Amino acid sequence: MKILRRSLLLLFTILLLAVFYNYPKLNIIAGYAAKMSGSSVFLAKRSLAFTDSTDTNFSPVNLASNRVDAETKTTYSSAFGLLTRKAEYREGLGNILVLDGTNLAEDMPVPKRNRLENDLAFPYGNKEPKDTVFSTVDYxxxxxxxxxxxxxxxxxxxxxxxxxxxxxxxxxxxxxxxxxxxxxxxxxxxxxxxxxxxxxxxxxxxxxxxxxxxxxxxxxxxxxxxxxxxxxxxxxxxxxxxxxxxxxxxxxxxxxxxxxxxxxxxxxxxxxxxxxxxxxxxxxxxxxxxxxxxxxxxxxxxxxxxxxxxxxxxxxxxxxxxxxxxxxxxxxxxxxxxxxxxxxxxxxxxxxxxxxxxxxxxxxxxxxxxxxxxxxxxxxxxxxxxxxxxxxxxxxxxxxxxxxxxxxxxxxxxxxxxxxxxxxxxxxxxxxxxxxxxxx
Incomplete structure (x- = not known):
């Protein structure tokens, strides 16, 4: 019985040391996942499932599990359940990664936009360009x-x-x-x-x-x-x-x-x-x-x-x-x-x-x-x-x-x-x- 207890204590100590040693890495993994997932979903208007299968589907970022709250536009990413990072989307400012124990100011100023509106085609406007064929191009x-x-x-x-x-x-x-x-x-x-x-x-x-x-x-x-x-x-x-x-x-x-x-x-x-x-x-x-x-x-x-x-x-x-x-x-x-x-x-x-x-x-x-x-x-x-x-x-x-x-x-x-x-x-x-x- 003593051998079993010692073995379990040794295993627990090893796991504790592993978590302690890798905690900063888990923080960054979860941070990357929360930042990218929220930006992809709320700014780029992609689904979380698509983002999980593409933008965050590489090692070691894919070790994090992600979820989004569509109502509050908040993203949560967890690394093995040991650490969770949060990001909040603010219109005009994008998806902001929030440090643990802190909160974003409610009244953060946002940029005032004056988006170009005219009847010109690309590139000097945003209307569709006219078809142009150049004889010098092998299309x-x-x-x-x-x-x-x-x-x-x-x-x-x-x-x-x-x-x-x-x-x-x-x-x-x-x-x-x-x-x-x-x-x-x-x-x-x-x-x-x-x-x-x-x-x-x-x-x-x-x-x-x-x-x-x-x-x-x-x-x-x-x-x-x-x-x-x-x-x-x-x-x-x-x-x-x-x-x-x-x-x-x-x-x-x-x-x-x-x-x-x-x-x-x-x-x-x-x-x-x-x-x-x-x-x-x-x-x-x-x-x-x-x-x-x-x-x-x-x-x-x-x-x-x-x-x-x-x-x-x-x-x-x-x-x-x-x-x-x-x-x-x-x-x-x-x-x-x-x-x-x-x-x-x-x-x-x-x-x-x-x-x-x-x-x-x-x-x-x-x-x-x-x-x-x-x-x-x-x-x-x-x-x-x-x-x-x-x-x-x-x-x-x-x-x-x-x-x-x-x-x-x-x-x-x-x-x-x-x-x-x-x-x-x-x-x-x-x-x-x-x-x-x-x-x-």
Missing amino acids: TKLNATVDAMFNDVNKTRAVLIVYKDKIIAEKYDTNFDKNSILLGWSMTKSITSTLFGVLQCKGAMNIYDKAPYEEWKNDDRKNITIHNLLQMNSGLEWDENYNTISDVTKMLFLSEDVTTAQIDKPLVGKPNETWNYSSGTTNLLSGILRKQFNTHQEYLDFWYSALIDRIGMNSMTIETDMKGNYIGSSYAWATARDWAKLGLLYLHDGNWNGDALFDKDWVKYATTPTPTSDGWYGAQIWLNAGSRYPDVPKNMYSFNGYQGQNVFVLPDQDLVVVRLGLTKNADVNHFLSEVLNSFK
Whole structure:
């Protein structure tokens, strides 16, 4: 009997230690599941069953069980019944992950929208585009190239190709269409950066000024500029690892205020000499944007009035943290057509049908390689200057996100290519080269 008791005590101790050791991981697993499930159901208008079988159906996130309360628009995700995370949907702010023991303010301000309404066709309005046939395009080859992106390996949800402002190819996976709202993940970073371009070109900001953080004024971090942050070349410590408990997973799933996640990090390199991809840096930039305005309402409105609604990205919502700050690193949702509009804005040097949001100098700045990035990165924009895609022009640049969200801009070809999906398995170099080979 004593042996049995000792065995049971040992087993209980092992289980207790296992739970203690894995509890932080369970917190992040349940947090991811609650965040994604609620956004998919309440923002993108998909069913929970569909979300469970697709967006959250990968290890270890699929270990969580999810349920939604349609009346309160609340999502609950449980990890083995040991830990439950909650997220609350707020119209205009998205699905907000709530920390245990805390509550969202009832009176959180929401952005005021002025959605573009006119009788123009895409892209300058939201009416259906007129059919346009270009003699220089081999549509049979182009459509075959697009079709090849849709299979169980690539898991593509949407492809949209715009040539000379005209849609020449558009395809969606089953259960998706032109009205489907899709998460851009880190393509949101390019939205955040673009707002700095708007302010810079208005003369309302100088990106070469020192970053406005009092916490840095008494050490070498005082030399970090907004420019360094835009290029992710500040030298600040940051671990962007989604496979473990890291700086980025703690920021996204365990933080009330994402704009402060990197403020207290030390320098591990020198500004302008140490490129390191960091979602924390982008959320520092979101915090800097907040500092430009007297009220939180002005900050919330600016993202839409200065850019998103101004170019008719009517479907877009950028989600916030518990403090109402935009999670500028990760959480913008929009249709494929609206994601294409951002690419077209850059293709046209910041001019949107006669409305100048920024100028070609900003495009040149944003697409100039960051020192020590091997030609891969500009100002929150990915580049091909280092021939990452060898069969694609070197001046191609793109907005990229987790699981293969992409808006590719090819200036010489007057082309914007959007691909949205659930994996990065697609051979982007082959896909883009085949698109280009479709032109005679």
